[in-house]
Amino acid sequence: MISKSELRKTARTPTRLDKVDKAGASLSGRAYQQIRDEILRGDLSIGDVLSRRRLAKRLNMSFLPITEALKVLETEGLVESRPRIGTRVRVPNEQDIRDSNVIREALESQAARLSAQNMTAEDKKQLRTSARHLDQLQKMCAREHADSRFLFSVHTYHMEFHMRIAELSRSPGLRRAIEKEQVLIFNWLYDIAANQRTLPEGFHSTLAEALCSGDPLVADTAMRVHVQYGLDQVLERLANYDGGDAWRLKSTKS
Amino acid sequence: MISKSELRKTARTPTRLDKVDKAGASLSGRAYQQIRDEILRGDLSIGDVLSRRRLAKRLNMSFLPITEALKVLETEGLVESRPRIGTRVRVPNEQDIRDSNVIREALESQAARLSAQNMTAEDKKQLRTSARHLDQLQKMCAREHADSRFLFSVHTYHMEFHMRIAELSRSPGLRRAIEKEQVLIFNWLYDIAANQRTLPEGFHSTLAEALCSGDPLVADTAMRVHVQYGLDQVLERLANYDGGDAWRLKSTKS
């Protein structure tokens, strides 16, 4: 059994929402961070309309910084905008999910290759521990219906596990790319596949072992299996989610 | 021997600079395209300073659309900006090149895998032809000192060859990602390794054959070899290129 404090202890790298960056320097940077966080936290869900003016009022700035922030978020694929109509949190279609998974497979298998070559004994020990914890946590999720708060924290832990591997590749650029792609599918998966699917026994431990083997090809293959798993379930759930062309008349809370 | 008209004929997909998109609709979209093209064409080279006001005057618009365009180009990694100091075409360091290559390897090997599975007989035939042409063209470049106009067109042809493979993966998202990464390193490589290095005999034909084999793993490996080749030479040339902290006092032509 794992307590929450223990959970935090293993995840030492603050690699997710809580990066302050130099982006906080400018107003547009702060707006970017704020909106991004709210999307990632789920405060804004898929399809929610983002009014520049309302956001400006809420964040205490003119809507020019907001516009820039949304522009960036749009190029990152987190929101979508149609001229003179509106901006909303992006609603992905099946192809988007598929593509995202293809790219994720490419990037993370590359990270697996590099990590397998670069890991120290200490790295391996930590990764094995994380994997074991994660497997236990997810088994708990599958068994009883945990509250969404707990589900979220497990999801966060899962994400950090993958980001750890990305870091072990020792390629900052690759890490950034993976983080971006993770972020992209983050809210999609989290929103749609809210109740975790059941995973094979020792799902992450197996992956960790493959990485620790030191063989790039083995690591690559294991990661591909890992990423591919469960794509179909997600797609199936997505099918029930519409939100296609309804742009206005949504919850216009922000 | 290959004529230029023949060269065009084989490259049927207009997948590069000349995309008009819906980006041309808005002023900021047009600005984005224009500036991007000029960087890619080499009219603006690495380190060149981009004054928003001058650009605004030159493109006949206020500098707000320019600002948005540069913001997007910045998130794409084509330009870099320091608050209240200036904006310039991005000057990559060694790590940037390395990372870019790692990502490119990941994405393109993935494309190779998928392509190997998806290609029709017709696709294979066309790809083989393109590869043969490309090999011939590059051999010509290596032999005599061709003019930069010709070098550029060969480089373009090379890029289109890779984009063809990206398209054969049948994953629009992957294609987009590859194009973006290609664009990123495009001007770097073109500027720095202006005179082509000599390539192994039948460099691209070998790759094409691997793809046509239909085996994902073979295709993957071949693509990795292809991408990796010559990275060191590029890095060596980059070392001679400084431009580190000199922000102002550059050619302030735009």
Add this chain to the structure above:
DNA sequence: TTAACAATCATGATATATCAGAGATAAACC
């Protein structure tokens, strides 16, 4: 001659104001 300093200039960041287009709404017409 050189080092410190101050004025000036250019830059990006931001605010405010205005514009044009798309949807929604409701009145008017058949």
Add this chain to the structure above:
DNA sequence: GGTTTATCTCTGATATATCATGATTGTTAA
């Protein structure tokens, strides 16, 4: 009652103006 149309409000897009800050340059004092 159902359909059309006019208007009204919302949106993002753009222009202009102003601000704070870093860079440059010219001046002055040692």
